[in-house]
Amino acid sequence: RHNYWASKGVVSPPALPFIGHMKYFVIGQRWISLNKFYRELRNHKFYGLYEFFNPVLVITDPKLLKHILVKDFEHFVDRRRFGDQEGSIMTEMLGNKSGEEWKDLRAVMTPTFSSGKMRSMFHLICEKADNLVSFSLKNAVNNRPVDMKDMFGRFTMDTIASCAFGIECNSLSDSKPVFADKAGQFFNFHGLKALKMTFMIVLPKLYNFLGFKVDDPQIEFFANLSKKNIELREKGERRGDFLDLLLEAKASENDIRPGKKVFGEQTLVAQSVLFLVAGYDTTASALAFSVYNIARHPQYQHQLRQELQELVKEHGSINYQGIMEAKYLDAVLMETLRLYPPATVGERMCTKQYKIPGTDLILNPGNLIQFPMWSIHHDPQYWPEPKEFKPDRFLPQNRGSIISFTHMPFGMGPRNCIAMRFALMEAKVALAQLILATELKLAPGHEKLEFEDSPFLMRPKGGVMLLLTPLKKE
Numbered sequence: 001r002h003n004y005w006a007s008k009g010v011v012s013p014p015a016l017p018f019i020g021h022m023k024y025f026v027i028g029q030r031w032i033s034l035n036k037f038y039r040e041l042r043n044h045k046f047y048g049l050y051e052f053f054n055p056v057l058v059i060t061d062p063k064l065l066k067h068i069l070v071k072d073f074e075h076f077v078d079r080r081r082f083g084d085q086e087g088s089i090m091t092e093m094l095g096n097k098s099g100e101e102w103k104d105l106r107a108v109m110t111p112t113f114s115s116g117k118m119r120s121m122f123h124l125i126c127e128k129a130d131n132l133v134s135f136s137l138k139n140a141v142n143n144r145p146v147d148m149k150d151m152f153g154r155f156t157m158d159t160i161a162s163c164a165f166g167i168e169c170n171s172l173s174d175s176k177p178v179f180a181d182k183a184g185q186f187f188n189f190h191g192l193k194a195l196k197m198t199f200m201i202v203l204p205k206l207y208n209f210l211g212f213k214v215d216d217p218q219i220e221f222f223a224n225l226s227k228k229n230i231e232l233r234e235k236g237e238r239r240g241d242f243l244d245l246l247l248e249a250k251a252s253e254n255d256i257r258p259g260k261k262v263f264g265e266q267t268l269v270a271q272s273v274l275f276l277v278a279g280y281d282t283t284a285s286a287l288a289f290s291v292y293n294i295a296r297h298p299q300y301q302h303q304l305r306q307e308l309q310e311l312v313k314e315h316g317s318i319n320y321q322g323i324m325e326a327k328y329l330d331a332v333l334m335e336t337l338r339l340y341p342p343a344t345v346g347e348r349m350c351t352k353q354y355k356i357p358g359t360d361l362i363l364n365p366g367n368l369i370q371f372p373m374w375s376i377h378h379d380p381q382y383w384p385e386p387k388e389f390k391p392d393r394f395l396p397q398n399r400g401s402i403i404s405f406t407h408m409p410f411g412m413g414p415r416n417c418i419a420m421r422f423a424l425m426e427a428k429v430a431l432a433q434l435i436l437a438t439e440l441k442l443a444p445g446h447e448k449l450e451f452e453d454s455p456f457l458m459r460p461k462g463g464v465m466l467l468l469t470p471l472k473k474e
């Protein structure tokens with residue numbers, strides 16, 4: 001039954017009996033295993049793989065990706081659906097919705113992430129970034145190495161708790177708040193849990209048939225917390241955060257999608273939980289990778305600090321406009337996300353029959369498409385010296401030579417990361433405050449960056465250990 005691709009004339013690497021190419025899903029770092037195929041089949045615009053007997057088409061050609069992700073998006077609206085269990089929080093999350101339901105919810109939620117709305121949340125993030133700097137420096141006394149992945153995890157946790165749940169989590173302290181503890185348990189994707197999640201994603205029907213629950217106990221904890229805070233907001237409390245904005249979205253659903261009931265009983269709660277699930281670890285890893293790069297390259301660290309000091313001189317402090325104007329800060333983050341995209345593989349599902357342009361290959365509804373972002377980001381034909389950290393590639397004067405659809409850390413097209421603006425603002429504020437306050441150096445013995453084995457997210461293994469030296473305020 002591994003003849004599907006051969007019968008369509010699509011090249012496919014040898015598959016193992018029964019499991020197909022699943023070995024690469026379960027063992028090691030999936031992006032490295034997938035890169036082996038990418039390199040071997042570099043003359044092909046796409047190739048076929050199998051998850052057990054389920055065919056997956058891997059698209060590597062940027063021009064073709066532009067068709068699939070943008071021009072012909074109507075044929076590829078969905079991702080694979082998992083966690084689809086009646087009454088579950090997971091089912092109600094935007095990332096898991098399909099077809100018209102997804103379109104309606106995305107349309108109603110999109111204004112929540114406008115630049116105006118981001119500006120209104122800026123002060124909440126600045127507060128958390130100040131705590132990040134103080135707590136990191138407190139941990140760095142006596143030249144003690146500090147695990148910056150841990151620090152950024154606490155920062156993104158506090159930010160999301162504040163912005164999406166309306167609570168003060170205070171994980172940037174020596175205590176271990178319940179919220180942080182539950183999130184820690186939820187994000188522990190190792191051993192049996194990783195296997196269970198892979199099972200849920202790859203064989204969702206069997207998973208449900210065997211009676212496994214899709215909502216972890218931690219998800220239920222977050223959902224209950226969110227429900228309580230929504231009740232308070234409905235009584236009139238306001239903080240200018242996502243909860244307020246989602247309530248506004250709910251109130252205006254009829255203006256944006258006339259005659260449609262987009263928000264059900266659990267929709268709002270589910271999006272708060274989704275923001276935690278999608279935004280906590282991705283942003284913390286992106287930040288940890290960024291400081292690793294900056295610490296490793298003192299010349300770039302110096303250049304970045306100079307840019308930020310000039311912005312402070314001009315604007316009086318780190319404000320929204322300054323952060324948005326900081327070109328070098330943006331370049332550092334973009335180059336980090338090229339080298340280490342937290343989400344390494346993207347996915348779409350064919351929803352309407354589609355003929356791949358320039359070929360006779362017909363895709364049918366239900367066929368899965370994947371785009372190997374990590375491999376494309378490391379391809380020397382698009383990125384000379386792909387392993388090198390060179391932020392200048394992303395400076396305005398050099399951006400023109402970047403080929404479209406070869407840099408996609410937030411995905412692409414109408415189904416890209418809805419929170420990209422928020423994530424970038426959050427990461428930029430944290431980096432800016434840190435660079436202005438401390439000199440960063442790699443801790444001796446921690447010069448090499450390693451990665452956790454993972455089928456899902458790219459995360460630094462053993463953290464990112466740095467030495468922090470406080471800088472005198474000018």
Ligand code: HEM
Pocket residue numbers: 094095096106274275276278279280282283286341342343346347408409410411412413415416417418419420422423
């Ligand atoms: C550096 C941080 C982040 C990275 C690298 C990242 C990356 C991604 C990627 C690659 C996707 C899939 C896009 C596609 O299929 O084309 C995605 C989707 C999504 N992300 Fe993010 N993300 C980040 C932070 C966040 C944050 C902070 C939130 C929430 C506050 C968030 C919420 C979402 C949601 C809701 C979706 C699903 C969108 C949909 O299906 O319509 N992400 N993200």
